[in-house]
Amino acid sequence: MTVHNLYIFDRNGNCLYYNEWNRKKQAGISKEEEYKLMYGMLFSIRSFVSKMSPLDMKDGFLSFQTSKYRLHYYETPTGLKFVMNTDLSVSNARETLQHIYSNLYVEYIVKNPVCVLGNTLDSELFSSRLDAFIRALPYYSPRAA
Amino acid sequence: MCSSGMADEALFEFLHMEIVSHVYKEQQSGKGEMDNKDRAVCVSVLEGMGFRVGQGLIERLTRDSPSFKDELDIMKFICKDFWTKVFRRQIDNLRTNHQGTYVLQDNKFALLTQLSSGKQYLEQAPKYLAFSCGMVRGALSNIGLDSVVTAEVSVMPSCKFQVVVQKL
Numbered sequence: 001m002t003v004h005n006l007y008i009f010d011r012n013g014n015c016l017y018y019n020e021w022n023r024k025k026q027a028g029i030s031k032e033e034e035y036k037l038m039y040g041m042l043f044s045i046r047s048f049v050s051k052m053s054p055l056d057m058k059d060g061f062l063s064f065q066t067s068k069y070r071l072h073y074y075e076t077p078t079g080l081k082f083v084m085n086t087d088l089s090v091s092n093a094r095e096t097l098q099h100i101y102s103n104l105y106v107e108y109i110v111k112n113p114v115c116v117l118g119n120t121l122d123s124e125l126f127s128s129r130l131d132a133f134i135r136a137l138p139y140y141s142p143r144a145a
Numbered sequence: 146m147c148s149s150g151m152a153d154e155a156l157f158e159f160l161h162m163e164i165v166s167h168v169y170k171e172q173q174s175g176k177g178e179m180d181n182k183d184r185a186v187c188v189s190v191l192e193g194m195g196f197r198v199g200q201g202l203i204e205r206l207t208r209d210s211p212s213f214k215d216e217l218d219i220m221k222f223i224c225k226d227f228w229t230k231v232f233r234r235q236i237d238n239l240r241t242n243h244q245g246t247y248v249l250q251d252n253k254f255a256l257l258t259q260l261s262s263g264k265q266y267l268e269q270a271p272k273y274l275a276f277s278c279g280m281v282r283g284a285l286s287n288i289g290l291d292s293v294v295t296a297e298v299s300v301m302p303s304c305k306f307q308v309v310v311q312k313l
Contacts, residue, residue, distance in 0.1 A: 111162075113259075113269075113272075125259070
């Protein structure tokens, strides 16, 4: 059971934060290209999902899975996008991502007078609290599945 | 009557952040780099604002209290009642030389807790202490004590306020 990595994007597509806990394979492209690829994919998939939905949509795109991992997506009303990759044992990470938003991002970034909205998240307090939170998750284990 | 819900605290915190940012931007406008004189002006403006707020706050807080026995009594009131109403906790440690100098130590100062829990952003901390120093000075001034209030931080969010009571 594990969390592989986490991306946080702002509403303009800038990657504000990235960290990994358990990533065995890299994408083979630079980090900048990876962030652009991730954001571009999310943008397309959200639009696709809402267009092709046979019913009225409520939350929109939530997650996708492969045979090895699941990507979870949470977007705040302010346009912040949280993306977390976990293994398949985690079926729903929405609450986790909501917690990261309201208890970590809002507390340590929004309420930090030095952090300018739109800049990458440099606060050590934020990253250490986030790291502690991820490691304390019931589905996190240092030895990857 | 004071309701301490989450919204109340956030309102003041955000407003304070913006006040500090505004004062520094105003001072800097058109100049590029800020020198120490500019920084001193900003600190002084913020401290002055805090002073007026402190004066008003203390009237409201001491409305129902009995009068104070002596200087130490006043400082204890600041450390307990005043600090609790304004910063939602008490001062952790009060020291004095019994000759008018007091050091108030708050180990989790409310306006620094979101900044960092160590050394990151330490050089920015003084900007966010000026207003509070003014508040303490204003509060004391309305109780009848003229003072000079300064603050120092070495490891966030712990902070020491030094009050030196001025003898006439």
